[in-house]
Amino acid sequence: MSQDRADETAEGLDDRLRRRVLWAMPTGLYVVGSRSGPRLNLMTASLCVQVAVQPKLVGVSVDAAAVTAGLIAAGRCFSVSLLHRDDRAVVRRFVKPVPDDEVVLDDEVEAVSMAGEDVLTAATGAPVLARAAAWLDCVLRHQVALGSHTLYVGEVVAVGGPPEGVPPVLRMEDTRMSYGG
Numbered sequence: 001m002s003q004d005r006a007d008e009t010a011e012g013l014d015d016r017l018r019r020r021v022l023w024a025m026p027t028g029l030y031v032v033g034s035r036s037g038p039r040l041n042l043m044t045a046s047l048c049v050q051v052a053v054q055p056k057l058v059g060v061s062v063d064a065a066a067v068t069a070g071l072i073a074a075g076r077c078f079s080v081s082l083l084h085r086d087d088r089a090v091v092r093r094f095v096k097p098v099p100d101d102e103v104v105l106d107d108e109v110e111a112v113s114m115a116g117e118d119v120l121t122a123a124t125g126a127p128v129l130a131r132a133a134a135w136l137d138c139v140l141r142h143q144v145a146l147g148s149h150t151l152y153v154g155e156v157v158a159v160g161g162p163p164e165g166v167p168p169v170l171r172m173e174d175t176r177m178s179y180g181g
């Protein structure tokens with residue numbers, strides 16, 4: 001170990017270095033949909049990954065204070081929209097709760113528009129972005145309180161995307177954004 005690195009260890013974790021290392025972990029960038037009855041929300045999320053193969057489980061870690069946390073816990077489902085790689089502007093629309101009054105429910109076609117984006121309804125009832133490159137629809141199977149965040153683990157019950165293959169999707173490294181750390 002170099003002297004510099006030994007010094008960092010000896011002095012304990014440097015907060016800035018720790019944050020930089022955590023930010024350097026490669027992550028995707030998604031829009032998580034949630035629904036409880038007529039209440040819908042879409043939220044930009046990076047703490048999202050497949051966590052088991054059989055069954056097919058996907059975990060998303062949500063700030064315990066976020067609107068999405070309450071909706072997933074109550075509605076027991078969530079969706080994950082994967083975005084086209086050049087669609088980075090979309091994630092900025094969903095870093096604040098989408099007010100209920102911007103949601104237009106149409107019972108006939110089960111279609112909604114949120115923050116100016118067309119939204120489709122997945123099998124669970126969770127909203128997914130119509131412009132998504134692909135999406136996953138999940139039924140909540142596990143919920144773990146982790147402090148600042150709650151980990152919601154869902155089983156994939158439906159998917160959408162082009163049958164010929166999913167195009168390149170947006171990742172955190174395609175943006176100037178970061179989260180966590």
Ligand SMILES: Cc1cc2nc3c(=O)[nH]c(=O)nc-3n(C[C@H](O)[C@H](O)[C@H](O)COP(=O)(O)O)c2cc1C
Pocket residue numbers: 029041042043044045046047048061062063064065066067068069094095096097098177178179
């Ligand atoms: C790049 C980026 C990634 C984010 N990732 C997450 C995440 O994984 N989990 C989370 O709880 N909030 C995340 N956020 C913050 C939420 O998008 C934001 O706090 C949102 O308002 C909270 O969701 P709500 O609409 O359900 O209240 C992220 C924000 C940005 C800009």
